[in-house]
Amino acid sequence: MANRKTIDARGSFCPGPLMELIAGMKMIAIGDEIEILSSDKGSANEIPEWLRKAKHEHLGTEEKDGVWHVLARKTH
Amino acid sequence: MKILIVGGGMGGTILANNLARRLTTELRSGKVRMTMLTASDRHMYQPGLLYLAIGRMTPEELYRDQASLLEPGIDLHVDPAEEFRLDKNEVKTKSGKVHGYDVLAIATGARPTPEEIPGLAENSEQFYTEETAVRMFKRLQAFQGGKIVVAMGVPHKCPMAPLEIIFMMHDYFRDRGILDKVKLHYTYPIGRVHTLENVAKWAAPEMDRLGITYETMFNVKEVDGAKKVVRSEEGSETDYDLLVSIPAHRGMEVIEKNNLGQRGWIPTHRHTLNMEGRSNVFVLGDTTNLPISKAGSTAHFEAEVIGENIAALVRLGAPVREYDGKVFCFIEAGKDRATYAMFDYQNPPQPRAPTRAVHWFKVAYNKLYWASARGLL
Numbered sequence: 035m036a037n038r039k040t041i042d043a044r045g046s047f048c049p050g051p052l053m054e055l056i057a058g059m060k061m062i063a064i065g066d067e068i069e070i071l072s073s074d075k076g077s078a079n080e081i082p083e084w085l086r087k088a089k090h091e092h093l094g095t096e097e098k099d100g101v102w103h104v105l106a107r108k109t110h
Numbered sequence: 111m112k113i114l115i116v117g118g119g120m121g122g123t124i125l126a127n128n129l130a131r132r133l134t135t136e137l138r139s140g141k142v143r144m145t146m147l148t149a150s151d152r153h154m155y156q157p158g159l160l161y162l163a164i165g166r167m168t169p170e171e172l173y174r175d176q177a178s179l180l181e182p183g184i185d186l187h188v189d190p191a192e193e194f195r196l197d198k199n200e201v202k203t204k205s206g207k208v209h210g211y212d213v214l215a216i217a218t219g220a221r222p223t224p225e226e227i228p229g230l231a232e233n234s235e236q237f238y239t240e241e242t243a244v245r246m247f248k249r250l251q252a253f254q255g256g257k258i259v260v261a262m263g264v265p266h267k268c269p270m271a272p273l274e275i276i277f278m279m280h281d282y283f284r285d286r287g288i289l290d291k292v293k294l295h296y297t298y299p300i301g302r303v304h305t306l307e308n309v310a311k312w313a314a315p316e317m318d319r320l321g322i323t324y325e326t327m328f329n330v331k332e333v334d335g336a337k338k339v340v341r342s343e344e345g346s347e348t349d350y351d352l353l354v355s356i357p358a359h360r361g362m363e364v365i366e367k368n369n370l371g372q373r374g375w376i377p378t379h380r381h382t383l384n385m386e387g388r389s390n391v392f393v394l395g396d397t398t399n400l401p402i403s404k405a406g407s408t409a410h411f412e413a414e415v416i417g418e419n420i421a422a423l424v425r426l427g428a429p430v431r432e433y434d435g436k437v438f439c440f441i442e443a444g445k446d447r448a449t450y451a452m453f454d455y456q457n458p459p460q461p462r463a464p465t466r467a468v469h470w471f472k473v474a475y476n477k478l479y480w481a482s483a484r485g486l487l
């Protein structure tokens with residue numbers, strides 16, 4: 035099973051959840067996953083767009099009690 | 111009680127002075143001992159590097175002797191930490207000395223790592239160290255026209271610096287009267303020109319107005335110095351005559367070597383600022399893994415919370431305050447206008463249009479910093 039790293043970016047306005055994800059991608063191996071937590075819906079929405087553009091995989095987004103959990107897999 | 115502070119930069123210095131003021135009596139009586147380990151006998155005001163790169167400050171203006179910034183009662187050793195033995199409450203230094211502690215604070219900062227991107231270190235100008243900022247200024251001075259590209263890595267210290275440098279370069283070339291020969295091109299890793307939405311909303315039309323072009327969703331993958339092209343992870347490329355980069359950062363090597371945190375970022379509790387799992391170890395400044403700006407103001411606000419809590423540990427045996435994620439950043443919008451952003455974990459920033467007054471306040475702060483580091487502001 036792939037390793038999964040969680041990044042808690044709740045309450046992050048600057049640099050913000052997407053920037054945390056981009057930085058986090060450097061910490062994991064190809065095939066591994068990152069779950070990023072965001073308390074801001076707008077930033078949760080930007081993440082899939084970047085994943086598509088950077089050709090990583092978006093495994094899903096789920097909202098639990100006002101926190102968005104976005105799951106991504108590093109593909110290259 | 112033995113307090114050990116590792117790192118004599120913004121966070122470490124403000125914390126040490128804050129504690130020295132709170133615990134004057136205990137330090138005098140010997141009930142408390144405070145030691146600082148640092149890597150340099152000089153203290154650099156890093157925000158000044160931005161002005162150095164554009165010829166508006168000189169290197170000597172950036173430094174003070176570290177010892178001159180510290181309150182009496184702080185035992186300063188310019189002897190960097192090499193081994194963190196957290197299970198034994200000890201730190202061993204380069205000279206071989208072992209310092210025991212009851213409470214440890216780590217504020218070793220972060221370092222730019224341009225070498226991680228192929229071609230970046232050799233083919234770009236940077237302003238994150240004195241040497242590179244001086245070199246960048248000389249390149250700007252010699253520049254007679256062509257395309258300047260600004261590109262950055264993530265994470266980096268001072269998230270406002272990319273915008274500031276592009277606007278400051280614009281005014282620099284306008285003042286030299288060669289703006290019509292210079293094309294400024296800005297790139298940014300996410301889908302707008304700055305991570306703060308309100309800042310991006312103000313900065314993008316400002317760039318349009320000034321003729322600065324930009325490309326978003328641009329994460330540098332490699333630089334081809336022979337062809338003078340930067341390529342992005344997202345598959346695009348842009349050519350340049352002069353490349354200015356803000357490299358991605360890591361925490362210090364000593365943090366990585368001691369397995370305190372991946373890429374040098376120490377897992378830190380967002381409210382208590384304790385290293386995760388260690389109630390007698392505090393972390394502040396750039397080396398935390400917190401999802402907030404790596405900025406001097408962050409280190410400053412964290413130092414105040416940790417100072418209050420360590421003093422409470424001495425006097426009450428328990429901490430009394432939590433960090434709320436507060437950050438304050440100035441944003442230079444050219445050579446004579448600036449704005450600012452203030453926010454915390456709960457409240458997003460609402461920056462206003464830049465004004466001259468805020469710019470002059472930042473210029474004043476460049477001098478007032480020394481009073482702030484001493485704990486006088």
Ligand SMILES: Cc1cc2nc3c(=O)[nH]c(=O)nc-3n(C[C@H](O)[C@H](O)[C@H](O)COP(=O)(O)OP(=O)(O)OC[C@H]3O[C@@H](n4cnc5c(N)ncnc54)[C@H](O)[C@@H]3O)c2cc1C
Pocket residue numbers: 116117118119120121122147148149150155156157158159160189190191192217218219220237238239267268271362364394395396397404405406407408409438439440
């Ligand atoms: C170009 C630039 C512009 C900036 N502009 C702004 C701005 O406008 N506003 C703002 O708020 N912030 C700004 N910053 C960011 C700010 O300078 C940093 O966020 C701040 O200095 C972080 O403080 P720190 O204590 O974590 O680290 P630092 O201030 O970097 O201090 C780290 C300290 O650790 C010491 N050290 C290193 N290794 C060891 C070791 N092994 N043992 C013991 N000590 C060690 C070093 O000697 C140093 O004293 C800017 C930074 C740069 C580079």
